[in-house]
Amino acid sequence: MSGVEVTGRLLYASSEACADLWYEAGFPTTDEFLWYAVGEQRGIVINVMELARAQAECRSGLDVLTPREAAARWGVVEERPGISDLIVALTRHCGVTTWQVPANFPFALAKILLDKGLVLASVPHFxxxxxxxxxxxxxxxxEGVQLAEAGLRRAEQVLRESVIDAAGMVCWQxxxxxxxxxRGEINAEVARHGGTASHTITAPGTQGASPHCEGSGPIAANAPIVLDIFPRCDRTGYYGDLTRTLVKGRAPDCVRRAFASVQRAQREALAMLAAGVIAKAVHERVEAVFAEDGYVTVFEPGPARGFFHSTGHGVGLDIHEYPGLNLRNDAPLVTGNVVTIEPGLYYPEWGGIRIEDVAVITDAGAENLTTAPVYLEIP
Amino acid sequence: MSGVEVTGRLLYASSEACADLWYEAGFPTTDEFLWYAVGEQRGIVINVMELARAQAECRSGLDVLTPREAAARWGVVEERPGISDLIVALTRHCGVTTWQVPANFPFALAKILLDKGLVLASVPHFxxxxxxxxxxxxxxxxEGVQLAEAGLRRAEQVLRESVIDAAGMVCWQxxxxxxxxxRGEINAEVARHGGTASHTITAPGTQGASPHCEGSGPIAANAPIVLDIFPRCDRTGYYGDLTRTLVKGRAPDCVRRAFASVQRAQREALAMLAAGVIAKAVHERVEAVFAEDGYVTVFEPGPARGFFHSTGHGVGLDIHEYPGLNLRNDAPLVTGNVVTIEPGLYYPEWGGIRIEDVAVITDAGAENLTTAPVYLEIP
Incomplete structure (x- = not known):
């Protein structure tokens, strides 16, 4: 046996918290369990409480074992084996010389395994x-995008039902x-459709100038409200991601112009998507549109102004995953990539505009999974 | 300097995903950042996008630095330092000989630090x-409990508004x-109140016999429905946890008897809580009540029957945290512990009964944070 290299793959996490594990095992848990792959063998070791669900919902081809069954199969000698004892026995049983683990593999378990002589190698894309x-x-x-669209429709309904008071504030009910x-109304609508939305952005007025600001306090009329909704489907674990910017009342000219430029940048980026297109080139196209329209990005002094985040990111079992559409990604897009296209313009004087769809790359171009209309004003 | 032992503490995570980090830094992020403590010095290194929020919301006494500021302060030599370069410089700057990290510290970063000669020690309770x-x-x-109670009230309202059809099913609207x-109605109500509920249990009939079953499909009348609601407050990160079991219509005698026993077990457990009481003793009291009432726990063959989970758990920035009320915990409760008390009985023939409150331990006893009434039937 000496000299034979056998590389296995190992996960230990809750699949709810670890997208790689949900992907490989096929079902969500909030409790941790073990997943392994060695050659054609793939299996999980899961506690008895979750056993029936694991058997019913897991990916086909997975061996589903309780800790007791795993201990018997792999010849564990310890009386009450811990997870590290099981992994050591599995390593011996399968002759594994190196275990690949993800970057976020828990250090405490890794340390025990290293101390027992196992070799672990973390890989960036597990x-x-x-x-x-x-x-x-x-x-x-x-379906994830549809969850987000349900939330958006609720926001549009609330804004349509609202009136503008004498002080220029938006009033509802x-x-x-x-x-x-x-935000509560959006997230409630998502929940009602079987999804979970958190950190939904409802950033009114100048708050929208900070792309990560979730938004708080009263909403004024005649100013942009950035609505960024990214729910996870409770059943499948897949996300949707959707941004629209709306004004209750009438938008000032500077906001209309920025909206038109973001809309054009988004359309042009969507239009150029196809297998073989370099990810970075999509971002550069967005930057070029903004430059043509006279929007210059300035990083300092003070808060950044203009367009200063990436154009998009992959979306799946994680809200942000490979591939990113940014200056660092020189790789070509491939058929089956699913990415957001979300250019934005941000100015502390009046706020932000962002428009975001989700599209799947095809051989011929891209299919936009988003159906929500793009418009600015709700009278 | 040789021979001087300096132990520091280190976190690298998103505070949304790592309760220790939310606790120490005082604010939520979905992006990772660095937190450290050495002696009286405590600080974070966070990217520019999150800087303003970090400065506004972080715990007092924390140094808030950008990566560039940290690099200048700690004498980093690399041109574009990564997080490991910053940690190495910080280690040198403060003369740290050992970094304590939590069990879930990411292995990939740990490996780089170990390879650079740093010493990491994972501690079970960070x-x-x-x-x-x-x-x-x-x-x-x-407030977390109140979020859960808002969800429960919505469920009660739906069940009150419902009628029983000729086939014995619960009909609403x-x-x-x-x-x-x-579940959607409960989670929507929680969302509307500023919380996020996921994996809410609405387990009808025999599905309730499996404590982790979330529940699916049509709800029959005259059978128990286990409602377990554990939302997180979006603003503070603290959880609530609440379980009630309701029957639309009239409960069979076996269900009424089990309900009465669970209610008695829960009351007796709540009544004995106080600083100094051994955690395990609370669990044993619950077991004793069930034994007195003739409920015997059987683990096999087939699904477990009776009472086969712990009596409760600590709750805070994690839904399950120290201290657990179970046979493994010989430690005394102390003033300020917050625990759930959630005995249950489970029988595959008819389902489950669980009643759960959250209580804070005081010198004299305990304060129940839960105000929702305990009853079984909704006519």
Whole structure:
């Protein structure tokens, strides 16, 4: 046996918290369990409480074992084996010389395994195939986008029902509408459709100038509200991601012009998507549109102005995954990649505009999974 | 300097995903950042996008640095330093000989640090003080429980509005009520109140016999529905946890008897809580009540029957944290512990009964943070 290199792959996490594990095992848990792959063998070791669900929902071809069954099969000698004892026995049983683990593999377990003489190698992309979605995954992502669109429709309804008071504030159901109330209505609608939305952005006015600001306080009329909704489907684990920017009332000219430029940048980026296109080139196209329209990005002094985030990111079982559409990514897009296209313009004087769709790359171009209309004003 | 032992503490995570980091830094992020403590010095290194929020929301006494500022302060020589370069420079700057890290510290980063000669020691309870809640934390936990109670009230309303059809099914708004619909209504109400609920259990009939089963499909009348709601407050990060079991219509005698026993077990467990009481003793009291009432726990063959989970767990920035109320915990409860008390009985023939409150341990006894009434039937 000496000299034979056998590389296995190992995960230990809750699949709810670890997208690689949900992908490989096929079902969500909040409790940790073990997944391994050595050659054609793939299996999980999971506690008895989760056993029935694992057997019913796991990916085909997986061996589902309880700790007791695993201990018997792999010849564990310890009376009450811990997870590290099981892994050591599995290593011996399969002759594994190196275990590949993801970057976020828990250090405490890794340390025990290293101290017992195992070799662990962390790999940056543990499941490269996650970037290339199957037809089933694309349908799940479409459902994710539909969850987000349900949330957006609720926000549009609230804003349509609202009136503008004498002080220029947006009023709904007899009280001033706040960012928190609007977020609650969006997230409630997502929940009602079987998804979980958190950190939904409802950033009114100048708050929208900071792309990560979630938004708080009263919403003024005649100013942009950035609505960025990225729910996860409770059943499948796949995300949707959607941004629209709306104004209750009438937008100032500077906001209309920025909106038109972002809309054009987004359309041009979507139009150039196809297998073989370099990811970075999509980002550069967006930058070029903004430059043509006279929007210059300035990083300092003070808060950044203009366009200063990436154009998009892959989306799947993680909200941000490979491939990114940014200056660092020189790789070509491939059929089955699913990416967001979300250019934006941000100015502390009046706020932000961002428009975001999710599209799947095809041989011929791209299919936009988003159906929500793009417009600015709600009278 | 040789021979001087300096132990520091180190976290690298997103505070959204790492309760220790939310606790130490005081604010949520979805992006990773660095937190360190050496002697009296405590600080974070966070990217520019999150800087303003970090400065506004972080715990007092924390140094908030950008990577560039940290590099200048600690004498980093690399042109574009990575996070490991910053940590190496910090180690040298503060003369740290050992870094304590939590069990879930990411292996890939740990490996780089170890290869650069740093010493890392993982500790099982990274923030022991998390188990002893401050007055502020207790208020945040009360708000968490109130979020769960809002969800429960919505479920009660739906069940009150429902009718029983000729086939014995629960009907709401003209259609058979399903576990998914009921869960959606609960989670929507939680969202509307500023919380996020996921994996809410709405387990009808025999599905409730499996404590982890989330529930699916049509809900029948005259059978128990286990409702377990554990939302997180979006603003504070603290959880609530609440379980009630309800029957639409009339419960069979076996269900009523089990309900009465679970209610008695829960009351007796709550009544004995106080600083100094051994955690295990609370669990044993629950077991004793069930034994007195003739409920015997059987683990095999087939699915477990009776009472086969722990009586409760600590709750805070994690839904399950120290201290557990189970046979393995010989430690005394202390003032400021916040724990769930959630006995249950489970029988595959008819389902499950569980009743759960959250209580804070005081010198004299305990304060129950839960106000939801305990009853079984909704006519």
């Amino acid at each position: 499941c490269p195939s996650r970037a290339v979605k199957t037809a089933q995954e694309i349908e799940w992502l479409r 007899g009280a001033v509408l706040t960012a928190e109330l609007l | 923030c022991p003080s998390r188990a002893v809640k401050t007055a502020q934390e207790i208020e945040w936990l009360r 003209g259609a058979v009520l399903t576990a998914e619909l009921l």
